[in-house]
Amino acid sequence: MTALIAEQSEPAALAVVVDGLRERFGERVSTSGAVREQHANTLTWIASEPPDAVVFVENTGDVVEAVKICAENKVPIIPFGAGTSLEGHLNAPYGGVSLDFSRMNRILDVHREDLDCVVEAGVTRKQLNEHLRDTGLFFPVDPGADATLGGMAATRASGTNAVRYGTMRDAVLNLTAVMADGSVVKTAQRARKSSAGYDLTHLLVGSEGTLGVITELTLRLHGVPEAILSAVCPFDTIDGACDAVITAIQMGLGLARCELLDEVQIEACNVHSDLGLKKTPTLFLEFHGTATSTREEVETFSEIASETGGGAFQWAERAEDRNRLWEARHEAYWAARTYRPGADAIATDVCVPISRLAECVRETKKDIDAFKLVAPIVGHIGDGNFHVIPLIDMDSANEVEAAATFLDRLVERALAMEGTCTGEHGVGSGKMKYMQAEHSSGIEVMRAIKRTLDPHNIFNPGKVVELT
């Protein structure tokens, strides 16, 4: 763990805060061990560091009051959505109070003509799409887990649809956040575009709770396409799969999803989801459009793929087959975990320009072999973003050390290819050590912004940017 300037909350200050919170929120404050443990880190190999207390907030006013109580006593605040982040975002290395958003799950408005909706930060992506089911609209961003929309905005999440519909960077029209001084900021109006001043929306998207606590969001929606066609296409090589996708994107094909699973991940998914696919690099694809346009695009893609070693397509035309396919894709992480029983999964991600993707995956697979790791690879190939999931016996010091070195080399490789240390998981505490190498002097700008907006470092301290 990197050294940080924040200090453990003073026991006295903490007691004052818990008393203050109890007075205001009554039974909505918990200091029970089980509840605190649930609100720390869960899905990663990073050790769990529970908060001192948890408050179940119900509206923006609650958040304002909780922030004010904590700020007065310089006690940290850690916003908690669904607990599915992967880089230790929810840990409380300096203690403090976790704000649980599960009760802020109201969908406040759906503007069908404007293709947008207003939600509280605790609404999950599946809940929103369920709500939209009869409107002809949908919300596309889909990280594997059923994360909250506030958490997804805070970590600048994306998923399988990003190649067509963008990431949370593109999906958030505006948001409401509580700042460290207790003020409530709405970052923009609901208009689709604006040139009116600094872009506070994007400053908060991806800030991981370190600059402000997101309480509401206005999100872009999209019309459900008339026709959806999904397919699986095996390739001889990863290069062949990448080349096919590059050509398809250049031609402007309406690829809504294009996911690459390497032969190890295919094997894991075969076991976990009974897919029965050939053990070879494989694309999971989806085309959105009209009946005519999707058919046309599928034909074009088949021709492209056949020239780069793509094999016979398996089509999933019925909605149930399609759902089964994408369910299997979204279960890739759990498939990987069960692939080596007893092992811990270290889910990590990097992102490079797509022209470097095949090379980056190839070099990474060489490293997996060299370090004798078991590590499936699955990627949002259209974005140049891929996940590696080393499956590690945490009782083996050798394996743990090998994994750590492997991860450092993975990031180093991605940066050397003009890529980033994380395409969609975020920094948390796990990737702070790479930020200097990635951002160089940009880090000083980030530090200046953090210091001016959160002078006492009470917002999720120990995450994103190391303060010096």
Added chain:
Amino acid sequence: MTALIAEQSEPAALAVVVDGLRERFGERVSTSGAVREQHANTLTWIASEPPDAVVFVENTGDVVEAVKICAENKVPIIPFGAGTSLEGHLNAPYGGVSLDFSRMNRILDVHREDLDCVVEAGVTRKQLNEHLRDTGLFFPVDPGADATLGGMAATRASGTNAVRYGTMRDAVLNLTAVMADGSVVKTAQRARKSSAGYDLTHLLVGSEGTLGVITELTLRLHGVPEAILSAVCPFDTIDGACDAVITAIQMGLGLARCELLDEVQIEACNVHSDLGLKKTPTLFLEFHGTATSTREEVETFSEIASETGGGAFQWAERAEDRNRLWEARHEAYWAARTYRPGADAIATDVCVPISRLAECVRETKKDIDAFKLVAPIVGHIGDGNFHVIPLIDMDSANEVEAAATFLDRLVERALAMEGTCTGEHGVGSGKMKYMQAEHSSGIEVMRAIKRTLDPHNIFNPGKVVELT
């Protein structure tokens, strides 16, 4: 003009700066009246306030040195692209040095596989597209003028293609900027997406030279579509035109451009560009896709339009007809100016959610009548963004006063409809007075960022955010 805390540059400090710049840049420094005048405000009714000197920079290193010389002496710096901004962005109300980017016009790299390019800030949008002509790629953002890409990023510009391809907010993958302390920051890697830290790219896009001076940009490109179909469609009413577009967008039609011209603007364009169109609210449309998909979409749109009072389409299938059509659209500003000879044109823009657009335009036209103004309207209807161009006799105090009141009411109306005081022109000095009403407590966050990144207020002072 709003009160500001910056003060006129000290004559002594200014002399030291000009000497320092001359020593470093020789004949690339100009203090001639004509050159200074060219670098102040040109296209608006806001009075011209020329800088004290102009430096023709040739690379990022030049900008660093110029910024350092100015910073040491607390003399303002105003970046200058093509001089086409509309809200007094380029004025030097406190004196200072204009940095002219016309010599930083190299296209440094085109990555065809990654659909991106790297350019210096002084490259113009037309120059870039000319350069891309044989690559099968194009850069879509097209404000009317042939602005520089650095200037377009700084003002978060957009244009007719934004409904399909987004604005400069979406087009900039990363940028290089010189900060007030002389440090050079590259805001992100070249990967398509990243969750690695605060979004400095979007903080600088739209900051209008007040937080950093943009010197290079990596921009997203798009494949030239296989088929392009353009058309003109007259409507009985503005409501009908808006309703047709709302339905088309909900259905996911591949509208690449959809522009609304009111009957006054049509008349102006008829005169200026010899279009011979009927004097009625009219849509200029463009569909991008394959031969099949565009035909299909055009048919669908025709059906939609016929249900909301749309008349006979006039198709421009040949490239030359298409170019003539869009040339006329891009000339709308000049057409408006010649529509009332001798008058000054006050080009302004607001943006509202599209569901409110028809109402907002209707109310605005009522106001135009009530104030007895001549004011064509032309809008990027798919984004809810429209321009009004009051044509004012600046010698008539009555007209000037009426125009000022009209503009205030226009912004007030847009804000009341959850819109913004500017969709794509930016704030400059002209719209600073609306920022408090639009952003409320967000203004304090903007001020805090400005103060921490530019503590001596040397970067384009008197623009965007009023400091108190």
